[in-house]
Amino acid sequence: MLLYTNESYGTLETIYWGLPIVIYPFLSGLLAGSFVVGALYHLFHIEKLKPIGKLAEIASFAMLLLAAMAPLADALQPQRGAWELYFRDHFPYSPLAMFIVIWTAFFIAFLFEMYYLFRESNIRRIETDKGIRGKVAKFLILGNSDLSEKSIKKDHRALWILSIIGIGLSILFHGYIGFLFGAIKARSLWSDPDIPPMFITSAVVSGFAFVGLLYIIGFKWFSNKNKVEPDTLDVLNKATIFAIFADLFFDLIEWLFSVRSYNSRDVYNSWHEVFSWAGHGPLWFNYHITQVTLGLIIPALLFIISKKIRRSWLWTLIIDAFITVGVWEMRFDTVIGGQLVPKIGQGLINLYIPFFGYDGYLTGIGLFGLGIVILFVFGYFLGWEEEPEMIDNKKIKEEL
Amino acid sequence: MENDVRTKNKPAKQKKKERRNFLGKIIGGGAAIILGSAILSKKAHAEKTASEKSIETKKKLMKVSGETPSDYGQNLPNPNTGKATGPLKNHRWMSWLNPTTWVKDGWVRWYVMEAYLKLPIWHERFYEIKESKPKHHWIMVMDLRKCVGCQSCVVACKSENNVPVGVFRTLVDVMDTGHMEQNPNGIVITDEGNFSPNVKKVMLPRMCNHCDHPPCVEVCPVKATFKRQDGLVLINFCECIGCGTCIQACPYNMRFFNPVMHTADKCTMCVDRLDQGLEPACVMSCVGRARVFGDRLDPKSEVSKLLATFPTSRLLLSMGTHPQVFYIDIDGNLTENTNPKKVNMAYTYSMDFQGTAYEKLGGKVDMPYVEETDKPFEHRL
Structure with missing residues (x-):
């Protein structure tokens, strides 16, 4: 299986970083963005965002676990990675070596966050649920079953502090992924100081859209009692508009920087060869249509135009899907587009993605599938809704 | 009860x-x-x-x-069936898909490679190497006046280091430069007039530049690659996790994934030969003595004399890598990324089969599908 990969189809210059490395910034963007959504509720106590607080945190934690798997999937000797990244880490010189440090710090902070976020509901679950979920909940409270007002206030205080730390870490976590590409000077389309802020803003956009998607899908079709609230969608979509404009601002700067002759000949030429609309570069549709027009400009305009669209679950579902696809295209254009330009040769390298192999479509499908599984496991054991999670399923059936 | x-x-x-x-x-x-x-x-x-x-x-x-040994592995009868097999399905040049070189052939001796002389190594802060007063500083000078583009260095490197097919530690690009001049007696006759070609073939031997400030070493997340005190940039293959960051970071594109070992790989300046007092294989095999290897710190070495007598240039100096491979008489169009308007890549390794530049020359090459076999070494007999 390993043999049928991208490399077997080139001689000297090939696309070394394939689909897993596209998925890697995409997932960590979702992680950073959805953490920001969750943290907004804990920081500013926006009551309208309360229904999605837990959902956003669960999605974020699932993506955190998965974000570490994607680069390991692309490495050719992943079995050495875990040991060597911790004990032979080239910190702080290598941008990739920062990954394991920031990831570990974020992971530890997240464990605390999850503990304080779900402690109250876990204690209640022990009483209502005598099955495996109750047993898991008993373990997860770590012996602290105090439900007094004082201890709950303490939890909220801890969450407030953890949210501040977490937002900083999530921005750092995603910003350094931009730095990972920006630090590589040999790739003319990557070595760009704009890339870290671009990654962060698009991460926030994708996070809002992703949480919106999960919220609508979950509460519309899989919830027993709750319904999609138009007020929550309104707040979420208003925030999305601001995030999109910040992202468009950085996109515009990067576009001006590469299209006009403010940059070196290499950057100018390679941008035109890969992304030019008039010249029909291989990624012109992905960049101009999917990423910028359908992914950013039209959603922002639709959200601005009417309040009905902002409060409608169907419109939000469609627009959020478009935004998510647009952010995926942004990652794709950055990672693959940068590698289409040869370093010492002429012309462009043809893109070929195999189905099997470590950087094929199957790996990508597997990674996303694993993400859904992790999300479901967390949702099952911790509960993703605010209200009816404590109620046993049997009781609901009896009531019905 | x-x-x-x-x-x-x-x-x-x-x-x-x-x-x-x-x-x-x-x-x-x-x-x-x-x-x-x-x-x-x-x-x-x-x-x-x-x-x-x-x-x-x-x-x-x-x-x-009376069968000659040249038939060995080509049209021999199958030992089990006795039938002649004809042309082999798995050609040796397809070893990307069906590697016929492997670790047990003895082509990887990393325990020799890593600090055989117990020299100190650096992963960052490369300015300290100069302060440590090294005994040697190995460099290479390419005298392009003598290079004929025979590719024997490529072959020697491949056989010395057992480099798998499809990848190269060193290569020689052959390119055309120049333009067509208007000339009433020119051989090329067009509607616009007669032209005569004023073109030139140029050879460009490429290899790892063993830079003094190697970006590939600094980006390695697990310190698998390092710079030795005598100037060589090497990889410890036992520690490489194969993430590919160093391959992306090398502006000369002289690192690659080894398809057999599944790690990054690069020119080692034949460090195992060097540690035994021998010159690199590409230098030994160069027919025109265009490749000159030596110690830059020794003023009597041939390299130092060449550097002192002739003007030299280096590749991609704008990247700030301080490359340590020097070129004599190199075309100015070749030192940075080649411009297709000025340099025509006629027969080059740098041009990919899967690239658009190759398609422009004459159609796409579809890589043949090769079956994966359980016993890839069977055809050796």
Whole structure:
């Protein structure tokens, strides 16, 4: 299986970083963005965002676990990675070596966050649920079953502090992924100081859209009692508009920087060869249509135009899907587009993605599938809704 | 009821006996499994050696029948069936998909490579190397006045280091430069007038530049690649996790994934030869003595004399990598990224089969589909 990969189809210059490395910034963007959504509720106590607080945190934690798997999937000797990244880490010189440090710090902070976020509901679950979920909940409270007002206030205080730390870490976590590409000077389309802020803003956009998607899908079709609230969608979509404009601002700067002759000949030429609309570069549709027009400009305009669209679950579902696809295209254009330009040769390298192999479509499908599984496991054991999670399923059936 | 009475009233001695029996069963069963597997594996080994012996007898028969050794591995009869196989399905040049070179062939000797002379190594802060007062600083000078583009250095490197097919540690790009001049007596006749070509073939040997500030070393997340005190940039293949960051970071594109070893790989300046006092294989095999290897710190070395007498240039100086491979008489269009308007890549390794530049020359090459076999070495006989 390993043999049928991208490399077997080139001689000297090939696309070394394939689909897993596209998925890697995409997932960590979702992680950073959805953490920001969750943290907004804990920081500013926006009551309208309360229904999605837990959902956003669960999605974020699932993506955190998965974000570490994607680069390991692309490495050719992943079995050495875990040991060597911790004990032979080239910190702080290598941008990739920062990954394991920031990831570990974020992971530890997240464990605390999850503990304080779900402690109250876990204690209640022990009483209502005598099955495996109750047993898991008993373990997860770590012996602290105090439900007094004082201890709950303490939890909220801890969450407030953890949210501040977490937002900083999530921005750092995603910003350094931009730095990972920006630090590589040999790739003319990557070595760009704009890339870290671009990654962060698009991460926030994708996070809002992703949480919106999960919220609508979950509460519309899989919830027993709750319904999609138009007020929550309104707040979420208003925030999305601001995030999109910040992202468009950085996109515009990067576009001006590469299209006009403010940059070196290499950057100018390679941008035109890969992304030019008039010249029909291989990624012109992905960049101009999917990423910028359908992914950013039209959603922002639709959200601005009417309040009905902002409060409608169907419109939000469609627009959020478009935004998510647009952010995926942004990652794709950055990672693959940068590698289409040869370093010492002429012309462009043809893109070929195999189905099997470590950087094929199957790996990508597997990674996303694993993400859904992790999300479901967390949702099952911790509960993703605010209200009816404590109620046993049997009781609901009896009531019905 | 009876059962309860039995279990309760069992004497302690009997219980102990039962335990012993149980233990004995486990140990005996385990031993039986181990013995059985050993016998089976030995049988398999015997079968293997038997087939090898039969191959040897076949070879002897071949000698008797007068077949030349050049037929070896090409059109030999299959030892099992006796039928002639014809052209092989898995050609040796396709070893990307079906590697015929592997670790047991002895092409990887990283334990020799890593600090055989116990020289100190650096992963960052490369300015300290100069302060440490090294004894040697190995560099290479490419005298392009003498290079004929024969590619013997490429072949020598491949056979010396057993580099798998499809990847190169060193290569020689052959390119055309110049333009067509208007000339009434020109040979090329067009509607716009007569032209005569004023073009030139240029050769550009490429290899790892063993930079003084190597970006590839600094980006390695696990310190697998390093710069030795005598200037060589090397990889410890046992520590490389194959993430590919160094390959992306090298502006000369002289690092690659080794398809057999599944790690990053690059030119080592034949460090195992060098540590034994020999020159690199590409230097030894150069027919025009265009490649000159030597110690930059030794003023009497040929390299130092060449650097002192002739003006030299280096590749991609704008990247700030301080490359340590010097070129004499290099075309100015080649030192940075080549412009297709000025330099035509006629026959080059740098041009990919899967690239648009190759398609412009004359159509796309579809890489043939090769079946993955369980026994890729069988055709060797």
